[in-house]
Amino acid sequence: MTGGSGDQVDVTPRPAHPPNPTPQLAPPPLLILRTETLAPEQTTAVGSRVGGLLASGDLVILDGPLGAGKTAFIRGLAQALDVAGPVTSPTFVIARHHRPRRAGGCGLVHVDGFRVTDISEIDQLDLDTDLAEAVIAMEWGTGLAERLTGDRLSVRIRRSLDRAASWRSIEVHGHGGRWAGVHLP
Numbered sequence: 001m002t003g004g005s006g007d008q009v010d011v012t013p014r015p016a017h018p019p020n021p022t023p024q025l026a027p028p029p030l031l032i033l034r035t036e037t038l039a040p041e042q043t044t045a046v047g048s049r050v051g052g053l054l055a056s057g058d059l060v061i062l063d064g065p066l067g068a069g070k071t072a073f074i075r076g077l078a079q080a081l082d083v084a085g086p087v088t089s090p091t092f093v094i095a096r097h098h099r100p101r102r103a104g105g106c107g108l109v110h111v112d113g114f115r116v117t118d119i120s121e122i123d124q125l126d127l128d129t130d131l132a133e134a135v136i137a138m139e140w141g142t143g144l145a146e147r148l149t150g151d152r153l154s155v156r157i158r159r160s161l162d163r164a165a166s167w168r169s170i171e172v173h174g175h176g177g178r179w180a181g182v183h184l185p
């Protein structure tokens with residue numbers, strides 16, 4: 001005879017390991033730079049400072065609304081890396097390759113994910129191969145480019161209705177060990 005509810009035994013079989021182990025949480029991104037600009041040239045200059053940190057294999061993902069200044073920022077990356085060709089919005093192609101001007105230099109691949117609807121379009125670009133000898137900078141790349149490499153920079157550009165039309169805030173975060181301890185004053 002069993003007693004009250006206090007005597008009931010839970011006979012549900014328990015798996016040897018928890019069925020849903022807690023996923024390994026990635027370390028939080030670290031702030032490398034936060035600044036404001038009031039002209040496109042200033043945004044390009046900020047890009048140039050960030051570009052000074054970059055080497056082949058680095059991935060930069062840019063996020064911000066239409067006309068935020070993502071291309072202006074990448075223009076600065078191109079200056080710092082000293083690559084050939086004007087940096088313009090790659091409207092009719094998804095990716096544009098800029099070769100290094102100096103032998104042994106690092107190239108730049110400028111990718112625009114704005115019209116990308118399927119991640120297979122990114123796979124077809126073979127960006128893994130490009131990373132061996134270039135920096136990849138991708139506009140509208142959030143959700144598309146992260147899997148290329150564990151380490152990356154994310155650049156977030158914002159504008160505000162409360163501010164001058166030319167005001168932008170720029171935040172650069174580093175993700176992964178490559179960027180640990182890196183900070184721009």
Ligand SMILES: Nc1ncnc2c1ncn2[C@@H]1O[C@H](COP(=O)(O)OP(=O)(O)OP(=O)(O)O)[C@@H](O)[C@H]1O
Nearest residue numbers: 037038039040043066067068069070071072166168
């Ligand atoms: N502080 C600023 N920084 C950058 N661009 C600015 C700034 N103030 C005004 N602008 C203007 O904003 C526009 C930015 O254009 P840009 O092509 O760089 O933006 P984008 O984010 O790449 O846009 P899209 O999403 O269409 O690719 C340019 O017309 C530029 O002159």
Ligand SMILES: [Mg+2]
Nearest residue numbers: 070071089139
């Ligand atoms: Mg652009």
